[in-house]
Amino acid sequence: MAGEKVIIMAKNNSLTEKQKKALKLLKSRLNGRLLTHLNSCVHCGLCGESCHYYLATKNKNFIPGKKVDIVSSIYQRYHTLAGKVAPRLYGAKDFNDKTVEELIDIVFGACSMCGRCSVHCSIGVDVPYIVRTARSMLVEMELVSPGLQSTVDAAINTGNNMGIPRDEFVDTLEWLSEDLEMEVEDEDASIPLDKKGVDILYTLNPREPKFFPLSISAIAKIYYAAKENWTLSTNVYDVTNYAYFSGDDKGAKELTERLCDEMSKLEAKTLVLAECGHGYRAIRWEGPNWIERPYPFKVISVVELIGDYIRSCRIKLDPSLNKLPVTLHDPCNMVRGGGVIEVQRFVIKNAVENFIEMMPNRANNFCCGGGGGQLAMSEYAERRIKSGKIKADQIRKTGAKIVATPCHNCIDQLMELNKEYQLGVEIKTIGELVADALVLEEKSN
Amino acid sequence: MTIFHWILLAGFVICLLSCLYHFFMALPAGKDIDYATPDAKTRQAVVYSFTKAMSPKKKETAFMHLPTYTAGIFYHLGTFLSLFLVIFIFFNVSFPTWLAYSIIVFLAFTSICGLSILIKRMTSSLLKNLSNPDDYFSNILVTGFQIITAIYLLLNTGLEYYFIITTILFLYLPIGKLRHTIYFFTARLHLGIFYGRRGTWPVKK
Amino acid sequence: MTQLEIEGKVFNVDGDGFLVNPQLWNEEIAALFAKHDGTGQLNEKHWAIINFIRNHWLENDMAPMVRKICQNTGLRLKEIYTLFPMGPAKGACKIAGLPKPDGCV
Ligand code: SF4
Ligand code: SF4
Numbered sequence: 128m129a130g131e132k133v134i135i136m137a138k139n140n141s142l143t144e145k146q147k148k149a150l151k152l153l154k155s156r157l158n159g160r161l162l163t164h165l166n167s168c169v170h171c172g173l174c175g176e177s178c179h180y181y182l183a184t185k186n187k188n189f190i191p192g193k194k195v196d197i198v199s200s201i202y203q204r205y206h207t208l209a210g211k212v213a214p215r216l217y218g219a220k221d222f223n224d225k226t227v228e229e230l231i232d233i234v235f236g237a238c239s240m241c242g243r244c245s246v247h248c249s250i251g252v253d254v255p256y257i258v259r260t261a262r263s264m265l266v267e268m269e270l271v272s273p274g275l276q277s278t279v280d281a282a283i284n285t286g287n288n289m290g291i292p293r294d295e296f297v298d299t300l301e302w303l304s305e306d307l308e309m310e311v312e313d314e315d316a317s318i319p320l321d322k323k324g325v326d327i328l329y330t331l332n333p334r335e336p337k338f339f340p341l342s343i344s345a346i347a348k349i350y351y352a353a354k355e356n357w358t359l360s361t362n363v364y365d366v367t368n369y370a371y372f373s374g375d376d377k378g379a380k381e382l383t384e385r386l387c388d389e390m391s392k393l394e395a396k397t398l399v400l401a402e403c404g405h406g407y408r409a410i411r412w413e414g415p416n417w418i419e420r421p422y423p424f425k426v427i428s429v430v431e432l433i434g435d436y437i438r439s440c441r442i443k444l445d446p447s448l449n450k451l452p453v454t455l456h457d458p459c460n461m462v463r464g465g466g467v468i469e470v471q472r473f474v475i476k477n478a479v480e481n482f483i484e485m486m487p488n489r490a491n492n493f494c495c496g497g498g499g500g501q502l503a504m505s506e507y508a509e510r511r512i513k514s515g516k517i518k519a520d521q522i523r524k525t526g527a528k529i530v531a532t533p534c535h536n537c538i539d540q541l542m543e544l545n546k547e548y549q550l551g552v553e554i555k556t557i558g559e560l561v562a563d564a565l566v567l568e569e570k571s572n
Numbered sequence: 573m574t575i576f577h578w579i580l581l582a583g584f585v586i587c588l589l590s591c592l593y594h595f596f597m598a599l600p601a602g603k604d605i606d607y608a609t610p611d612a613k614t615r616q617a618v619v620y621s622f623t624k625a626m627s628p629k630k631k632e633t634a635f636m637h638l639p640t641y642t643a644g645i646f647y648h649l650g651t652f653l654s655l656f657l658v659i660f661i662f663f664n665v666s667f668p669t670w671l672a673y674s675i676i677v678f679l680a681f682t683s684i685c686g687l688s689i690l691i692k693r694m695t696s697s698l699l700k701n702l703s704n705p706d707d708y709f710s711n712i713l714v715t716g717f718q719i720i721t722a723i724y725l726l727l728n729t730g731l732e733y734y735f736i737i738t739t740i741l742f743l744y745l746p747i748g749k750l751r752h753t754i755y756f757f758t759a760r761l762h763l764g765i766f767y768g769r770r771g772t773w774p775v776k777k
Numbered sequence: 778m779t780q781l782e783i784e785g786k787v788f789n790v791d792g793d794g795f796l797v798n799p800q801l802w803n804e805e806i807a808a809l810f811a812k813h814d815g816t817g818q819l820n821e822k823h824w825a826i827i828n829f830i831r832n833h834w835l836e837n838d839m840a841p842m843v844r845k846i847c848q849n850t851g852l853r854l855k856e857i858y859t860l861f862p863m864g865p866a867k868g869a870c871k872i873a874g875l876p877k878p879d880g881c882v
Binding site: 281288302334367403502505507535536546 | 792793843877
């Protein structure tokens with residue numbers, strides 16, 4: 128046994144400092160949940176068909192069990208007795224340049240952390256949880272995919288993930304505010320900025336003010352119709368948290384803290400999240416664990432809020448204003464990983480004449496291929512588009528002309544799929560559909 | 573009690589203790605507090621996780637692979653039965669002939685299921701790519717255990733071999749992939765809690 | 778790095794099809810890129826947008842807000858989306874030879 132130990136020590140010494148850091152991180156995360164998921168895969172290999180990567184490529188290394196295995200084999204090698212004593216028998220792998228390279232390719236390049244495989248796994252292995260843990264190890268080694276890292280850096284350094292300067296943000300919002308005023312023909316209509324003591328602090332995906340502001344106008348119009356007491360912060364408004372994707376818990380915590388501070392600074396009651404799948408998951412579910420305390424305020428998605436407006440008749444919709452057939456794409460992180468499942472259906476059914484479910488749907492839906500930060504990683508773009516074929520086929524089968532989805536990230540991927548697979552559809556946010564169906568009250572004067 | 577009885581008993585105790593160790597390590601501990609306000613009651617989701625979520629209706633790994641899934645189910649039933657029989661064989665309780673023969677036929681069938689899974693693992697390129705020696709060994713060990721149980725019941729000799737294989741099984745169980753005996757339960761539990769808090773499970777429709 | 782071939786000319790682009798070396802850009806490349814991604818023949822309005830984006834990037838090292846594009850070209854927002862079906866980022870910015878912007882684009 129002593130001899131055994133010497134050999135192990137010698138092997139460990141050949142690890143680089145960074146590799147040691149990564150292994151240390153893995154060890155620090157080994158709670159009951161991680162232990163369970165790292166130890167439970169039985170290599171049955173039945174999960175391939177549940178993953179869009181495998182379905183679209185038939186690459187043997189892309190079945191979810193294999194993705195679990197590459198992480199688990201490193202865990203086995205360094206953190207279990209069996210793996211230390213008889214690595215070959217258990218497929219335990221040395222952590223070296225080759226395994227690191229494989230790890231990067233699989234956990235960044237071949238998994239969108241959509242979680243579909245977990246629901247169908249013979250055992251119940253939480254695959255995305257393991258994949259994210261591996262990404263965290265790569266954060267320690269400073270080996271995060273560059274596009275993903277620079278998006279995280281932009282958010283940390285500039286306050287939003289696209290590096291929009293504050294004055295340009297304000298300028299855009301003022302322009303949209305004037306537009307709204309004209310559209311609804313009411314001088315009092317506006318997009319309130321940095322207003323204190325509001326009921327709702329709304330957030331945005333930076334790609335809205337930067338390139339696609341129509342979704343902001345849509346939501347502003349809905350708030351106007353509902354006479355909501357709301358505001359946008361010009362300092363902290365980013366609903367995304369790419370650190371969730373990169374696996375960087377420190378960064379993720381920092382971004383969450385900023386939102387908390389802004390909530391208390393503006394004395395707002397409810398934090399309302401723009402249509403953003405991972406943003407919902409990160410802020411609603413993961414955030415409190417990063418900052419290690421519950422929020423003193425409520426967090427909901429704007430889709431849930433719109434659902435409330437409809438139920439309580441605060442807004443009136445006329446579905447005949449949306450005549451084209453509409454289908455819905457369920458963003459993984461909001462639906463399977465976030466539990467917002469029925470309300471978007473309720474909202475759409477109230478806003479359009481003809482709604483068609485795509486199959487499968489809800490918690491069983493396929494990822495569009497753009498999740499897990501894939502949109503920010505150009506090096507895997509080809510795979511991303513290829514894996515999106517599953518979604519493209521699903522959409523085509525519905526025969527819908529409009530695909531609605533409450534996630535800007537999905538929208539971007541769907542736009543590319545639309546072109547690549549010639550779907551001939553229009554992609555919209557739920558807010559846009561609702562705004563199109565809004566019936567504004569006749570003004571009394 | 574023969575020396576084989578003692579060895580088997582020791583193997584069993586070691587197995588039990590290490591399984592308990594694994595089990596308690598894998599239950600939520602320390603950092604597992606979830607600070608996010610839950611949306612739903614997790615209890616129902618955990619129940620769902622162990623029941624409906626496992627049914628072939630809900631699970632692709634089952635309904636898209638029905639032959640393998642069915643073989644797997646029978647294989648596991650054979651294992652449970654064989655484990656249960658250890659008690660009887662240990663205390664030398666004999667069965668009426670009809671019962672012994674029924675058990676033998678059943679175990680013969682479940683061992684064939686086990687073997688077919690083994691053959692699939694050895695021939696499918698997808699599975700070969702995923703498997704390590706432990707996967708093959710575990711299957712051989714468990715299938716062997718079922719076969720030897722059947723043989724012992726049939727011929728009523730070779731008790732030593734039966735005891736040795738069973739002891740090896742007990743000792744190996746907590747080390748290799750067979751420890752999914754424990755982790756299966758904690759995985760269902762953790763996944764149930766995860767989806768339960770978020771309101772994704774139980775699936776209502 | 779990927780190589781993109783359009784009409785016999787080869788460009789080094791990233792996985793999303795953005796020029797790896799934005800300095801190499803010229804109007805001919807823009808025209809080829811536009812043809813390739815389905816934007817089609819570039820007209821005056823296209824060029825107004827492309828040139829504005831390009832100059833903004835050269836001066837500020839950043840793609841302009843779509844608001845600024847509207848302001849400076851006098852075009853309406855919806856027109857921009859029609860002119861560049863792939864949108865301002867993956868359409869216009871790419872044709873203008875900018876590197877891929879960060880974020881959900
Ligand atoms: S989480 Fe999604 S992308 Fe990743 S392995 Fe599972 S099904 Fe595939
Ligand atoms: S279905 Fe689950 S247990 Fe089977 S190989 Fe896939 S991840 Fe592993």
